[in-house]
Amino acid sequence: MSYTIPQLRTVNVDRYILPLREGGSMPGLVEADDGFKYVVKFHGAGQGPKVLISELIGGELARALGFKVPEIVFVTLDKSFGRIEQDEEIQDQLKASAGLNLGLSYLSGSITFDPNVTVVSPEIASRIVWLDWLITNPDRTARNPNMLTWYKELWLIDHGAALYFHYNWDKPPAQLALKPFGRIKDHLLLQQATLLDEANQYCSNLITGELIHDIVSMIPDEWLLIDNPFESTDDHRKAYEQYLLARLQNSMTFVNEAKHAGETNI
Numbered sequence: 001m002s003y004t005i006p007q008l009r010t011v012n013v014d015r016y017i018l019p020l021r022e023g024g025s026m027p028g029l030v031e032a033d034d035g036f037k038y039v040v041k042f043h044g045a046g047q048g049p050k051v052l053i054s055e056l057i058g059g060e061l062a063r064a065l066g067f068k069v070p071e072i073v074f075v076t077l078d079k080s081f082g083r084i085e086q087d088e089e090i091q092d093q094l095k096a097s098a099g100l101n102l103g104l105s106y107l108s109g110s111i112t113f114d115p116n117v118t119v120v121s122p123e124i125a126s127r128i129v130w131l132d133w134l135i136t137n138p139d140r141t142a143r144n145p146n147m148l149t150w151y152k153e154l155w156l157i158d159h160g161a162a163l164y165f166h167y168n169w170d171k172p173p174a175q176l177a178l179k180p181f182g183r184i185k186d187h188l189l190l191q192q193a194t195l196l197d198e199a200n201q202y203c204s205n206l207i208t209g210e211l212i213h214d215i216v217s218m219i220p221d222e223w224l225l226i227d228n229p230f231e232s233t234d235d236h237r238k239a240y241e242q243y244l245l246a247r248l249q250n251s252m253t254f255v256n257e258a259k260h261a262g263e264t265n266i
Helices: 050-064 088-096 122-134 182-186 196-206 209-216 221-225 233-249 251-264
Strands: 010-019 028-032 037-041 072-077 099-105 147-150 153-156
Touching (some): 028 072, 037 072, 050 233, 099 221, 122 153, 209 233, 221 233
16 A cells, blocks of 8 residues: 655634643634634643644544544744734744644544444554554543544544654764653553554555655654754754664564553453
8 A cells, every 4th residue: 555645735814712721732713714613732832833743743644544633734833823812822832833733624523432332453453553553642541532422433643742762862863762661551552552563564555665765754854953953954853763763673673562562451
């Protein structure tokens, strides 16, 4: 199966509807100038643009593996929205987020994934665990599933907490990539993920170096310029590539780590 990286659309916020306070970075529901609603992650939120970078990389990697993910768009926010909001906390966030942000299509009527209602096959569970291991996503847990059921189909959402290594570039990316991901033991689907070897072969064939390069190349310069520990934005992108490639090249080690975690949790 071949996959073509989408050309992300850019939309403009017409109306800020409400904050979604369940999220740690307090995303907001907005209506854009294309007439659709989006859940927007703001670069001016507490954790900065790194959440947006994780969302972009994680979401497009998930889509490349064949999972359903809400459409990702770039969202332009005019500085005027910060002036009319009454809530001071939201007002400050909007003022700090003027410019380019990230949005995901709002799946109206969707419901939070319930493992007691929706059965996930071992094949799909194993591929989701593999993805979340690759991007070190700590949030696909019983407490925070970050999966939705929409029109009887499973959708993966909210990868903003993934790639948390990028909050501290204390070692070369290839070294950071080799750190164990102990939080895989908390994965909601780990016990159903009984086909990890097969998932590793399937996913490794799809997630190529070229694909990683193309996805990382989509990160806007302005997100990389904020808190940039590298000499250039190109070097910054290259570091993300090196990290993901190193994890991909060591996938068998981490598959065994996930297997062990699953056996320990039985």
